[in-house]
Amino acid sequence: MAGFRHSVEDILIPNIEANFMKITKNDLLIEVTNLILNPAVKEEERQLLITYKNNIEKSQHIENNVMNLSNDLRQLAVKNLSSKEVMSIPVNEFYKKICSYNELQKNIARGLGSYGIIR
Numbered sequence: 001m002a003g004f005r006h007s008v009e010d011i012l013i014p015n016i017e018a019n020f021m022k023i024t025k026n027d028l029l030i031e032v033t034n035l036i037l038n039p040a041v042k043e044e045e046r047q048l049l050i051t052y053k054n055n056i057e058k059s060q061h062i063e064n065n066v067m068n069l070s071n072d073l074r075q076l077a078v079k080n081l082s083s084k085e086v087m088s089i090p091v092n093e094f095y096k097k098i099c100s101y102n103e104l105q106k107n108i109a110r111g112l113g114s115y116g117i118i119r
Helices: 002-019 023-037 044-057 062-081 089-114
Strands: none
Touching: 023 044, 023 062, 023 089, 044 062, 062 089
16 A cells, blocks of 8 residues: 555646646736726626735735635625626636636645545
């Protein structure tokens, strides 16, 4: 089993690190600023993005801020279901990107933990 663990570590970890989507603070700020300025973005969405932009400029915890924005956008989408409103297309695309980023991190950790790689 020890040989299996080492072969899994040798195969999985370098590939995960090479394929892992890196989101930098600068990239996020540029994308969020573009969304804030986009006329297709709804006012409620814009307010969430402005709050997020202000938070990320002050903080070093990018992942936490991304997860918070993702949660806030999800809550707004659920709230808008009753009035049959949908998220604007640019914000929807951004939401998909940050949600998949968070899920990728969680699933990698779960997968590595199941192999006993994370000690």
